[in-house]
Amino acid sequence: MDPKTLYYLVAAALVMVGLAGTVLPALPGLPLVFAGMLLAAWVDGFANVPAWVLVLLGLLTLLSLAIDFWATALGAKRVGASRKAVLGAMLGTLAGLFLGPFGLLLGPFAGALGGELLHRRSLGSGDIGNAAKIGFGTWLGILFGVVLKLGLAFTMLGLFALAWWW
Template identity: 70%
Template sequence: MDLHALWYVLAALMVVVGLAGIVLPALPGLPLVFAGMLLAAWTDGFERVEWWWLLVLGVLTALSLLIDFWATAAGAKRVGASRKAVVGAVLGTVVGLFIVPPFGLFVGPFAGALLGELWHGRAMNSASVSQATRVGFGTWMGIVFGIVLKLGLACTMFVLFAWAWYA
Protein backbone atom coordinates (compact mmCIF):
# COMPACT_ATOMS: atom_id res chain seq x y z
CA MET A 1 0.00 0.00 0.00
CA ASP A 2 1.45 3.36 -0.95
CA LEU A 3 1.69 6.25 1.49
CA HIS A 4 -1.13 8.27 -0.11
CA ALA A 5 -3.55 5.37 0.29
CA LEU A 6 -2.55 5.06 3.94
CA TRP A 7 -3.27 8.77 4.52
CA TYR A 8 -6.68 8.42 2.86
CA VAL A 9 -7.51 5.40 5.02
CA LEU A 10 -6.50 7.35 8.13
CA ALA A 11 -8.61 10.32 6.99
CA ALA A 12 -11.64 8.06 6.45
CA LEU A 13 -11.11 6.45 9.85
CA MET A 14 -10.99 9.88 11.49
CA VAL A 15 -14.28 10.81 9.81
CA VAL A 16 -15.98 7.58 10.91
CA VAL A 17 -14.78 7.93 14.51
CA GLY A 18 -15.85 11.58 14.40
CA LEU A 19 -19.35 10.55 13.34
CA ALA A 20 -19.52 8.25 16.34
CA GLY A 21 -18.34 11.19 18.44
CA ILE A 22 -21.42 13.18 17.51
CA VAL A 23 -23.39 10.79 19.70
CA LEU A 24 -20.67 9.63 22.11
CA PRO A 25 -19.58 12.46 24.40
CA ALA A 26 -16.08 11.10 24.99
CA LEU A 27 -15.06 11.70 21.36
CA PRO A 28 -14.63 15.09 19.67
CA GLY A 29 -17.28 14.52 16.95
CA LEU A 30 -17.21 17.18 14.26
CA PRO A 31 -13.67 18.38 15.03
CA LEU A 32 -12.51 14.85 14.21
CA VAL A 33 -14.64 14.80 11.04
CA PHE A 34 -13.04 18.11 10.04
CA ALA A 35 -9.55 16.80 10.80
CA GLY A 36 -10.21 13.78 8.56
CA MET A 37 -11.40 16.02 5.73
CA LEU A 38 -8.39 18.29 6.20
CA LEU A 39 -6.07 15.28 6.06
CA ALA A 40 -7.72 14.06 2.84
CA ALA A 41 -7.37 17.53 1.29
CA TRP A 42 -3.75 17.75 2.40
CA THR A 43 -2.99 14.28 1.00
CA ASP A 44 -4.37 15.46 -2.34
CA GLY A 45 -2.15 18.56 -2.18
CA PHE A 46 -5.25 20.79 -1.84
CA GLU A 47 -5.88 20.33 -5.57
CA ARG A 48 -9.52 19.26 -5.25
CA VAL A 49 -10.47 20.96 -1.99
CA GLU A 50 -9.11 24.48 -1.84
CA TRP A 51 -8.35 26.40 1.35
CA TRP A 52 -11.58 28.43 1.32
CA TRP A 53 -13.66 25.23 1.36
CA LEU A 54 -11.72 24.18 4.44
CA LEU A 55 -12.36 27.57 5.98
CA VAL A 56 -16.11 27.07 5.54
CA LEU A 57 -15.85 23.55 7.00
CA GLY A 58 -13.82 24.94 9.92
CA VAL A 59 -16.51 27.53 10.66
CA LEU A 60 -19.16 24.79 10.66
CA THR A 61 -16.97 22.79 13.05
CA ALA A 62 -16.65 25.76 15.40
CA LEU A 63 -20.42 26.19 15.22
CA SER A 64 -20.84 22.57 16.31
CA LEU A 65 -18.84 23.27 19.48
CA LEU A 66 -21.13 26.17 20.32
CA ILE A 67 -24.18 23.99 19.65
CA ASP A 68 -22.89 21.41 22.13
CA PHE A 69 -22.91 23.87 24.99
CA TRP A 70 -25.95 25.85 23.92
CA ALA A 71 -28.34 22.93 23.36
CA THR A 72 -27.66 21.29 26.72
CA ALA A 73 -27.82 24.59 28.57
CA ALA A 74 -30.98 25.68 26.73
CA GLY A 75 -32.76 22.42 27.49
CA ALA A 76 -31.75 22.61 31.13
CA LYS A 77 -32.52 26.30 31.52
CA ARG A 78 -35.94 25.92 29.91
CA VAL A 79 -37.03 23.64 32.74
CA GLY A 80 -35.18 25.49 35.51
CA ALA A 81 -32.34 23.01 36.01
CA SER A 82 -29.67 23.61 38.61
CA ARG A 83 -25.96 23.52 37.79
CA LYS A 84 -25.79 20.14 39.55
CA ALA A 85 -28.43 18.78 37.16
CA VAL A 86 -26.39 19.82 34.13
CA VAL A 87 -23.24 18.28 35.61
CA GLY A 88 -25.27 15.17 36.42
CA ALA A 89 -26.46 14.97 32.80
CA VAL A 90 -22.89 15.12 31.51
CA LEU A 91 -21.69 12.51 34.01
CA GLY A 92 -24.73 10.36 33.27
CA THR A 93 -23.89 10.47 29.58
CA VAL A 94 -20.34 9.28 30.23
CA VAL A 95 -21.50 6.52 32.59
CA GLY A 96 -24.20 5.58 30.09
CA LEU A 97 -21.48 4.76 27.56
CA PHE A 98 -20.45 1.77 29.64
CA ILE A 99 -23.85 0.58 30.85
CA VAL A 100 -25.77 -1.40 28.25
CA PRO A 101 -24.67 0.55 25.17
CA PRO A 102 -26.39 2.16 23.26
CA PHE A 103 -29.38 2.11 25.67
CA GLY A 104 -27.22 3.74 28.36
CA LEU A 105 -26.68 6.78 26.14
CA PHE A 106 -30.38 7.54 26.33
CA VAL A 107 -30.96 6.72 29.99
CA GLY A 108 -27.66 8.08 31.37
CA PRO A 109 -28.17 11.81 30.70
CA PHE A 110 -31.74 11.70 31.99
CA ALA A 111 -30.80 9.77 35.16
CA GLY A 112 -27.79 12.01 35.77
CA ALA A 113 -29.83 15.21 35.46
CA LEU A 114 -32.56 13.75 37.66
CA LEU A 115 -30.08 12.75 40.37
CA GLY A 116 -28.25 16.07 40.11
CA GLU A 117 -31.49 17.98 40.57
CA LEU A 118 -32.51 15.81 43.52
CA TRP A 119 -29.08 16.41 45.06
CA HIS A 120 -29.53 20.14 44.52
CA GLY A 121 -32.97 20.13 46.20
CA ARG A 122 -31.82 17.80 49.00
CA ALA A 123 -35.42 17.14 49.99
CA MET A 124 -37.15 13.97 48.85
CA ASN A 125 -40.82 14.81 48.44
CA SER A 126 -43.24 14.47 45.54
CA ALA A 127 -42.73 18.09 44.42
CA SER A 128 -38.93 17.76 44.29
CA VAL A 129 -39.16 14.41 42.47
CA SER A 130 -41.60 15.92 39.97
CA GLN A 131 -39.31 18.93 39.39
CA ALA A 132 -36.26 16.65 39.10
CA THR A 133 -38.07 14.50 36.53
CA ARG A 134 -38.97 17.58 34.49
CA VAL A 135 -35.36 18.76 34.69
CA GLY A 136 -34.04 15.33 33.70
CA PHE A 137 -36.32 15.19 30.67
CA GLY A 138 -35.63 18.80 29.63
CA THR A 139 -31.87 18.37 29.90
CA TRP A 140 -32.07 15.11 27.98
CA MET A 141 -34.14 16.81 25.24
CA GLY A 142 -31.50 19.53 24.98
CA ILE A 143 -28.79 16.92 24.47
CA VAL A 144 -30.87 15.10 21.84
CA PHE A 145 -31.61 18.39 20.06
CA GLY A 146 -27.88 19.16 20.03
CA ILE A 147 -27.10 15.76 18.51
CA VAL A 148 -29.71 16.31 15.79
CA LEU A 149 -28.23 19.74 14.99
CA LYS A 150 -24.70 18.32 14.88
CA LEU A 151 -25.82 15.50 12.57
CA GLY A 152 -27.27 18.17 10.28
CA LEU A 153 -23.96 20.01 10.33
CA ALA A 154 -22.12 16.77 9.57
CA CYS A 155 -24.35 16.15 6.55
CA THR A 156 -23.76 19.71 5.37
CA MET A 157 -20.00 19.24 5.76
CA PHE A 158 -20.12 16.00 3.75
CA VAL A 159 -22.07 17.61 0.95
CA LEU A 160 -19.71 20.60 0.78
CA PHE A 161 -16.61 18.43 0.90
CA ALA A 162 -17.95 16.09 -1.80
CA TRP A 163 -18.93 19.05 -3.93
CA ALA A 164 -15.44 20.53 -3.63
CA TRP A 165 -13.80 17.15 -4.23
CA TYR A 166 -15.80 16.15 -7.32
CA ALA A 167 -16.64 19.52 -8.89
Protein backbone atom coordinates (compact mmCIF):
# COMPACT_ATOMS: atom_id res chain seq x y z
CA MET A 1 0.00 0.00 0.00
CA ASP A 2 1.22 3.45 -0.91
CA PRO A 3 2.21 5.46 2.22
CA LYS A 4 0.10 8.40 1.03
CA THR A 5 -2.98 6.19 0.91
CA LEU A 6 -2.23 4.91 4.41
CA TYR A 7 -1.97 8.49 5.70
CA TYR A 8 -5.28 9.39 4.07
CA LEU A 9 -6.91 6.35 5.68
CA VAL A 10 -5.55 7.37 9.09
CA ALA A 11 -6.81 10.92 8.50
CA ALA A 12 -10.28 9.61 7.60
CA ALA A 13 -10.28 7.35 10.68
CA LEU A 14 -9.37 10.32 12.90
CA VAL A 15 -12.24 12.33 11.45
CA MET A 16 -14.72 9.46 11.92
CA VAL A 17 -13.63 8.78 15.51
CA GLY A 18 -13.72 12.53 16.15
CA LEU A 19 -17.30 12.73 14.88
CA ALA A 20 -18.23 9.95 17.28
CA GLY A 21 -16.41 11.90 19.99
CA THR A 22 -18.69 14.90 19.55
CA VAL A 23 -21.42 12.73 21.07
CA LEU A 24 -19.35 10.44 23.30
CA PRO A 25 -17.73 12.35 26.15
CA ALA A 26 -14.75 10.02 26.54
CA LEU A 27 -13.30 11.05 23.17
CA PRO A 28 -11.88 14.47 22.28
CA GLY A 29 -14.23 14.90 19.31
CA LEU A 30 -13.33 18.04 17.41
CA PRO A 31 -9.60 17.92 18.22
CA LEU A 32 -9.55 14.49 16.52
CA VAL A 33 -11.52 15.84 13.55
CA PHE A 34 -9.02 18.70 13.28
CA ALA A 35 -6.07 16.29 13.55
CA GLY A 36 -7.50 14.21 10.71
CA MET A 37 -7.98 17.24 8.47
CA LEU A 38 -4.52 18.56 9.32
CA LEU A 39 -2.98 15.18 8.47
CA ALA A 40 -4.85 15.07 5.13
CA ALA A 41 -3.68 18.59 4.30
CA TRP A 42 -0.09 17.70 5.24
CA VAL A 43 -0.11 14.54 3.09
CA ASP A 44 -1.23 16.71 0.19
CA GLY A 45 1.64 19.11 0.87
CA PHE A 46 -0.89 21.80 1.82
CA ALA A 47 -1.58 22.22 -1.90
CA ASN A 48 -5.39 22.16 -1.61
CA VAL A 49 -5.96 23.58 1.87
CA PRO A 50 -4.32 26.95 2.55
CA ALA A 51 -2.88 27.86 5.94
CA TRP A 52 -5.66 30.36 6.73
CA VAL A 53 -8.26 27.58 6.45
CA LEU A 54 -6.28 25.43 8.88
CA VAL A 55 -5.96 28.36 11.29
CA LEU A 56 -9.72 28.90 11.07
CA LEU A 57 -10.34 25.19 11.68
CA GLY A 58 -7.99 25.33 14.67
CA LEU A 59 -9.90 28.28 16.11
CA LEU A 60 -13.19 26.43 15.65
CA THR A 61 -11.65 23.47 17.47
CA LEU A 62 -10.71 25.73 20.40
CA LEU A 63 -14.22 27.15 20.35
CA SER A 64 -15.61 23.62 20.65
CA LEU A 65 -13.61 23.06 23.83
CA ALA A 66 -15.03 26.24 25.31
CA ILE A 67 -18.55 25.18 24.28
CA ASP A 68 -18.15 21.93 26.20
CA PHE A 69 -17.63 23.74 29.48
CA TRP A 70 -19.92 26.67 28.77
CA ALA A 71 -23.01 24.68 27.78
CA THR A 72 -22.76 22.33 30.75
CA ALA A 73 -22.15 25.20 33.15
CA LEU A 74 -24.97 27.24 31.61
CA GLY A 75 -27.49 24.43 31.95
CA ALA A 76 -26.38 23.76 35.51
CA LYS A 77 -26.27 27.42 36.54
CA ARG A 78 -29.72 28.20 35.16
CA VAL A 79 -31.24 25.67 37.53
CA GLY A 80 -28.93 26.33 40.50
CA ALA A 81 -26.87 23.14 40.32
CA SER A 82 -24.02 22.50 42.71
CA ARG A 83 -20.54 21.52 41.59
CA LYS A 84 -21.34 17.98 42.70
CA ALA A 85 -24.29 17.92 40.31
CA VAL A 86 -22.09 18.98 37.38
CA LEU A 87 -19.42 16.43 38.34
CA GLY A 88 -22.14 13.81 38.71
CA ALA A 89 -23.44 14.63 35.22
CA MET A 90 -19.98 14.12 33.75
CA LEU A 91 -19.48 10.85 35.63
CA GLY A 92 -22.98 9.73 34.66
CA THR A 93 -22.18 10.40 31.03
CA LEU A 94 -19.04 8.27 31.24
CA ALA A 95 -20.94 5.48 32.99
CA GLY A 96 -23.68 5.75 30.38
CA LEU A 97 -21.17 4.84 27.69
CA PHE A 98 -21.31 1.26 28.88
CA LEU A 99 -25.08 1.11 28.64
CA GLY A 100 -25.43 2.13 25.01
CA PRO A 101 -27.60 4.95 23.65
CA PHE A 102 -30.11 4.63 26.49
CA GLY A 103 -27.29 5.02 29.01
CA LEU A 104 -25.94 8.05 27.18
CA LEU A 105 -29.31 9.73 27.50
CA LEU A 106 -30.02 8.80 31.11
CA GLY A 107 -26.46 8.77 32.51
CA PRO A 108 -25.94 12.55 32.69
CA PHE A 109 -29.35 13.10 34.24
CA ALA A 110 -28.88 10.34 36.83
CA GLY A 111 -25.38 11.59 37.65
CA ALA A 112 -26.51 15.18 38.12
CA LEU A 113 -29.46 14.04 40.22
CA GLY A 114 -27.19 11.91 42.42
CA GLY A 115 -24.60 14.66 42.71
CA GLU A 116 -27.22 17.19 43.76
CA LEU A 117 -28.69 14.79 46.32
CA LEU A 118 -25.19 14.21 47.74
CA HIS A 119 -24.70 17.95 47.91
CA ARG A 120 -27.92 18.46 49.87
CA ARG A 121 -27.32 15.44 52.15
CA SER A 122 -30.82 15.62 53.51
CA LEU A 123 -34.02 14.61 51.85
CA GLY A 124 -36.51 17.12 53.10
CA SER A 125 -39.76 17.79 51.34
CA GLY A 126 -39.15 18.97 47.82
CA ASP A 127 -35.44 18.06 47.74
CA ILE A 128 -35.91 15.16 45.34
CA GLY A 129 -38.03 17.34 43.05
CA ASN A 130 -35.45 20.14 43.11
CA ALA A 131 -32.63 17.68 42.51
CA ALA A 132 -34.55 16.20 39.56
CA LYS A 133 -35.04 19.71 38.15
CA ILE A 134 -31.30 20.33 38.50
CA GLY A 135 -30.52 16.97 36.90
CA PHE A 136 -32.75 17.80 33.96
CA GLY A 137 -31.29 21.29 33.53
CA THR A 138 -27.74 19.96 33.62
CA TRP A 139 -28.68 17.25 31.11
CA LEU A 140 -30.19 19.88 28.80
CA GLY A 141 -26.95 21.87 29.00
CA ILE A 142 -24.92 18.84 27.97
CA LEU A 143 -27.34 18.06 25.14
CA PHE A 144 -27.18 21.67 23.94
CA GLY A 145 -23.37 21.43 23.94
CA VAL A 146 -23.47 18.24 21.85
CA VAL A 147 -25.76 19.89 19.30
CA LEU A 148 -23.45 22.92 19.07
CA LYS A 149 -20.37 20.71 18.69
CA LEU A 150 -22.03 18.67 15.95
CA GLY A 151 -22.83 21.91 14.13
CA LEU A 152 -19.20 22.99 14.47
CA ALA A 153 -17.97 19.58 13.28
CA PHE A 154 -20.02 19.74 10.10
CA THR A 155 -19.04 23.38 9.56
CA MET A 156 -15.40 22.37 9.83
CA LEU A 157 -15.88 19.47 7.40
CA GLY A 158 -17.67 21.76 4.97
CA LEU A 159 -14.92 24.39 5.11
CA PHE A 160 -12.27 21.74 4.61
CA ALA A 161 -14.16 20.22 1.66
CA LEU A 162 -14.63 23.64 0.05
CA ALA A 163 -10.94 24.43 0.43
CA TRP A 164 -9.92 21.02 -0.90
CA TRP A 165 -12.07 21.04 -4.02
CA TRP A 166 -12.36 24.74 -4.76
